[in-house]
Amino acid sequence: MVDQVAKPLARPVRVWSLDATPGKIRAGADGEDHPSELISFLRTLPKEVASKRDMVDTLIREGFSKDVAQWVVTNLRQSSRSASSATSFSWVFDLDGIAQMYQSYEETNLWKIVEDVPRGVHVKFLKAERSLHRWALEDLQRIHAAEELAAEEGGGVEMHVLEDAGHWVHADNPDGLFKILSFSFQGV
Known part of the structure; x- marks a missing residue:
């Protein structure tokens, strides 16, 4: 959304990525669904x-x-x-x-947005604790580095972990999901 909109968006902009990394999709291990x-x-x-x-x-x-x-x-x-x-x-x-x-999702790489978040934009990642999605250590480290940089630049990147949930966060832990998401709706 931030990358594709032709005109400046009203600030603040809050974007949530639910159990998905901003870069390359990593297939599950043997026996996991893809x-x-x-x-x-x-x-x-x-x-x-x-x-x-x-x-x-x-x-x-x-x-x-x-x-x-x-x-x-x-x-x-x-x-x-x-x-x-x-x-x-x-x-x-x-x-x-x-x-x-799904093909579009596999081909989309949004690291440039995460690592250079525009002022007033807040990108929040939610990782499911028991996710089947492949969260590489490198991806987690890049997101945490972006958290620090964005805070200095007037934007925001945050990582949240939803406990007791697999990839279907809305079905596995709807109350926990609501609790995490609800903080971003305050002051809107």
């Missing part, structure tokens, strides 16, 4: 499936975690059918749109 692999697999599936439970089982057999499989099937809705036909479910997400957004 979004691009999930997207590729979902593209091979039919538009309609017979059962959410069968779909969870299929995803687990393909090597995706149970948590991811259960989340994916929340994107299935019962298809409208006549009373005499079997129940089926269809996908409600725009998989092409998701693929484009």
Whole structure:
């Protein structure tokens, strides 16, 4: 947002990055889910499936975690059918749109914004304590160095850790997430 807006934004600007680094995406270790692999697999599936439970089982057999499989099937809705036909479910997400957004996310590098935060801009990172996202020690060190520099330059960079949460911070610890985010809404 800060990088793309053509005109100066009213200050202060507060930007939150929820369990995502500003640079290169690092794939998970063996056995961890990776979004691009999930997207590729979902593209091979039919538009309609017979059962959410069968779909969870299929995803687990393909090597995706149970948590991811259960989340994916929340994107299935019962298809409208006549009373005499079997129940089926269809996908409600725009998989092409998701693929484009994820590709954009993988290709975007925002370290220049973090390491040279414009005056009046505050970038806040929230790292989930049990994140599957690959937070490299180098990334954490760069963010902490940017915290110190931004404070001297009239901007702001902060790192927060959300305890007892995996990558789905809003589902794993919604109260903790609200508590951390709510401080940024004060004085707005």
